[in-house]
Amino acid sequence: MTDTGRRLDRRGFVGLTAGGLLLPGLVRAQGIAPATEISAHERSLYDAAKKANESATWYVSHYTSETAEQIGRAFEATYPGIKANVVRTTAQVAYQRLTQDMRARVRNCDVFSSTDIGQYTTLKTDGQLEKYQPQNLRFLFETFQKASDPDHFYWVTSAGTVLINYNTRHVSAADAPKKWTDLLDPKWRNRIAVGHPSFSGYVGNWVVAMRLAYGWDFFKALEKNKPQIGRSINDTVTMLNSGERWVGAGPGATTQNSASKGNPLAIVYPEDGTLLMIATTGIMKSTRNPNAARLFVEFLMGKRTNEIHAANFTDTTRPDVPPYPGAKDLATVKLLRPTDAEIEKGIPEIRELWRDTFGV
Template identity: 50%
Template structure:
């Protein structure tokens, strides 16, 4: 980790000192008059979010990035509370639940803006919304993981269907779709693949339910549960890099891919700083920083993180944004009814 941290710091410094492109400099001059940008961050861990905020401020002195980190559902609830109170606090909203953006766009609460840097992203991430009200800014890969001291590679589940086997009763951990947008997407995908009774069958194995998708990683690390379900590859690899006995499992059916957007709020108090932050989100600097924390690179000019399979060698499973908008709210209610939490 020391080597990764040193590399990340050196990369960040090099980027911070690089000449600005004309469009970037124009935005920076306007953003500097505003002085800050407030980012509701739910796509990255707290550590990664803070690292991104620091790198942005280092690149753009005089424009402070205020990071408000939470899970996706909590971030969306906070945004809704802001609206009801008539308060404008959030400049850039970043959720792992794509359905949030369908709803916000429908309510005319987003600013139309396409970052220039979006043209250099992976083809699958270049366009989130044909009308350019939101733009992909992260790619989460969710799969299985296990504590190697508790379950051997040979014994570990090999597929999503395997977690329904009674032998895993009291040995599984999972997040909660009422807090994590990614878990809502995962549960929706599982129901689509395995039928409407998937969650009831899954509940019979009595998984320990946390909040964030990261919570099962913590539970595996602590030895509380042997197998994490729908765990983020980034957080699992990060924990393993610190000497914890964790290992990823790539399910035979494929991994759940959650390309997650960001958007500028229509009432953003710092609109120019928000546009500058969106350019930063889609440019190479962000991927250089986040890959050191094992997050997927968003661009072909930045290599994937160590320990991850190349995306072209993995089956990616993901419902559409429209399906997420329709299905996740109903699924959250079904989850609470089935799991009692």
């Protein structure tokens, strides 16, 4: 075990109330329009953006389309007159578009969010990112502050978890795996669902973390149980729902969202560590909308965005916003988080290894 497991600071989880937890997500998001305090800094960005008639175009891949749209709308509601163009696609497409844009010297994108840290290091090295120190960064969990770029080119704006999910019809809570290595038990043969590291950043991070923790032998052993390989990490939810598979290495958020509809699903935070996935955001170099882009970044770290996160079953980045229903207090959970360098170096390696071991 390397020291990749870190604990989220407990500080700041004070705002969490039972009422907040139990309220159905949608009602909370739509019913209560929380008064967003606009800081002086935000105010000056807003004024400057308004004056220059700016808008913010946001390439994003890790939210569901609806969550991304809601954030865009909320931004527009908070800052009337500044349009937020939300371009939500899968991660490959988003980045491919970005590179095509750069080649064509088009500046479509102002703000770029992705879960693939490697994309940021490349963009940073190529000088394609704008340096900026968001003022709202200090309100995030310390872990997220630390995971942001020390050179101020990109920052954490969203997070997710990879943990064990299972079908409650076929597996009782007592029988459910308690830690990752439990998945190697032959009783789960033909019962496990996972995603694919070449199609999902979450899966890539998880595979890197597992390899760091247990070596590649973990996956060789896992293959003996013939896991079902999907593309997206969310495919595990589908597989569990159908009863096709019973346990999976899946996303906390989507699983709980599906369970909240009545699907027979539950999650286990593994004893040997829940993978913490971060999504970062950067501002594109020489954006035509510098003020709107900065304002948008501030907004992504703001309270309002995090409330939308929680309402849509996405992990919150601020201690002052309660997590989505059914989520554990992350501060009580052991978290795994490989370093940026480990991820960047590891992902191409594990993709090859994966192909060798699983054949696809």
